[in-house]
């Protein structure tokens with residue numbers, strides 16, 4: 164009972180924190196007693212015990228006020244942004260240090276693709292030859308200019324990633340082709356030279372093309388450089404940046420509720436569809452969603468036939484005796500092995516042994532760089548399949564055992580063979596139970612992170628496991644995973660405060676993703692139930 | 701009867717007086733014994749089942765009726781530690797011969813169980829199941845068979861509008877008639893029924909009994925029952941079993957009115973059982 168309450172409270176905490184994270188807050192400009200000025204979003208306020216020396220130095224009136232409050236003072240954490248200027252982006256401010264604070268309308272938040280947010284004011288806008296300084300004009304021109312800048316950035320990115328990336332891929336392929344020829348060993352000098360020449364020809368063609376594209380990219384970048392915005396913080400330190408380096412810009416203190424909602428949803432959209440920035444503490448988690456999903460799917464594809472076949476053998480075919488009981492005990496015990504042990508096994512067996520052999524046989528030309536001989540999404544899926552196969556076996560065996568004996572007899576008496584009986588009567592009847600086992604396995608596998616860290620999960624994957632280059636599904640690639648993302652952002656990043664909102668949102672997302680996958684599996688299960696009842700086989 | 705007196709059976713000749721069918725016998729159970737592990741369940745049973753007639757097996761529970769019935773289509777094969785001696789001949793072919801195909805054998809014998817056991821499929825899929833496992837996929841043949849079998853099982857009128865509904869939605873009596881339809885779908889020669897009415901209410905029981913009377917002649921029916929009125933109503937011949945032995949086998953009328961064995965007399969008059 165208490166357990167359920169705690170879980171509910173925990174879920175509510177995550178959902179609440181996850182949901183409010185993206186809602187825009189106001190910017191406060193704070194004038195301190197020391198004469199300094201600062202600006203930031205208030206994050207949270209807490210009371211703390213003040214040390215006696217500091218207390219001594221305070222004016223009497225303040226001291227009296229604190230004394231009545233049991234020697235505790237209140238302080239607030241502000242997100243000040245501007246990491247490039249301040250070398251910090253969060254700052255605690257004690258309540259008695261504040262002279263006054265207000266929310267001036269000209270303050271803007273600029274979410275940048277580098278250095279995190281900037282909090283301050285816009286001083287001028289450079290659009291090519293034109294320079295605008297009038298605030299009203301700036302705000303009216305900004306949205307269009309920003310959209311154009313985004314288009315330019317996307318075009319540059321497309322050029323660099325798809326076309327130049329494609330050329331890099333082809334060059335690598337040519338190099339590997341050449342190496343494969345040289346590795347064969349039994350080649351005559353003539354064929355070797357021919358291969359070398361072919362390689363050189365391809366490379367020089369590609370290089371030419373590469374230079375063209377790079378030149379094109381340089382032109383586009385130079386053009387992009389001409390559209391800039393100048394910003395100033397509250398202490399009038401200035402910063403100029405390209406418009407295309409801005410993710411989002413908004414005047415935080417003059418937003419209507421609708422505009423706030425718009426920003427809220429655009430942030431969610433970015434979170435779900437974009438790639439991470441700033442050591443994963445900003446931007447989106449799309450690669451991690453994708454990785455989690457693909458890996459879980461692969462795992463289910465692997466674990467289903469194995470688990471079901473093992474259970475079928477144990478329950479339907481093997482002679483029920485001491486050996487089968489022993490196997491059963493082992494399977495049950497497997498479920499209790501710490502998951503990191505599976506990780507070690509997966510790394511040692513799948514990646515190093517199986518992958519190493521595969522590399523030396525299939526991809527000798529790429530050595531010493533491993534292809535399959537290191538962690539990857541396939542090995543991760545196999546490791547998790549190993550981890551979850553006991554769940555599937557136990558659930559399937561139970562489901563099979565629950566099929567009434569009279570049904571099997573009925574089928575056998577009709578002249579059905581054992582396998583026909585299993586296929587047409589036993590399995591359909593057991594299917595809901597088997598699906599339940601798969602759902603449990605999936606839930607366990609999708610949330611598991613310890614073994615994955617050994618067999619292929621990375622902080623930042625350069626490429627998705629599925630893309631447009633043949634063979635489209637690259638099971639050898641390392642991948643990102645939401646659970647690892649949480650761990651990485653929350654505990655491994657330079658600044659745990661910056662990661663905190665991401666931790667909540669990502670946790671919320673992971674829980675939702677698992678819930679969605681389970682819900683769809685349950686939906687499929689119910690559909691199956693109905694379909695097998697109407698039995699079209 | 702064709703047996704040799706004294707040598708292989710302990711059954712007295714005068715205890716065997718069945719009514720003979722027009723087409724001779726279909727099953728010859730010859731000196732059949734069966735052991736569950738070390739425990740002997742059937743002792744030297746010898747009877748011949750007449751083709752086209754209804755034969756009832758009666759006796760107190762635990763006397764081995766089901767065991768005998770399930771030996772006929774070798775449903776006991778799956779039980780570990782089971783062994784037999786003697787012969788059971790279907791059309792003069794010993795079903796325990798090593799070259800006999802059990803699956804083909806079972807296809808020649810439909811079986812209906814004590815508890816209705818429709819498969820979790822539609823009504824029509826249940827009936828066409830024996831054909832489908834034979835690899836018959838022709839929709840026309842399947843639907844014809846479904847209709848014919850359901851009509852034979854006196855279920856057609858009740859389910860013809862919901863053939864695609866789940867069979868589990870039928871009532872107990874309907875389910876049992878569905879199982880009969882399934883058992884006769886593959887056109888067997890023998891129909892084995894193990895207490896087919898014991899889980900049904902009186903109305904449903906009457907329907908099944910009527911059905912058995914209608915199927916008489918088309919199939920050789922062997923029905924196990926511990927309900928003596930039922931045996932009297934539906935069967936031509938009755939075998940009385942006691943402690944793994946057939947005590948008396950004969951014309952149903954005779955068994956119930958003037959049985960030759962004292963044990964049969966005691967049982968049918970309700971003095972024990």
Ligand SMILES: Nc1ncnc2c1ncn2[C@@H]1O[C@H](COP(=O)(O)OP(=O)(O)O)[C@@H](O)[C@H]1O
Nearest residue numbers: 736741759760761762763764765766767768779
């Ligand atoms: N699978 C089995 N294993 C061992 N003994 C069994 C098995 N089935 C039945 N028996 C025994 O064989 C005897 C005959 O059982 P059964 O043929 O079911 O009787 P009936 O159908 O006449 O009530 C009973 O003593 C029963 O305990």
Ligand SMILES: [Mg+2]
Nearest residue numbers: 765766767894
């Ligand atoms: Mg019985």
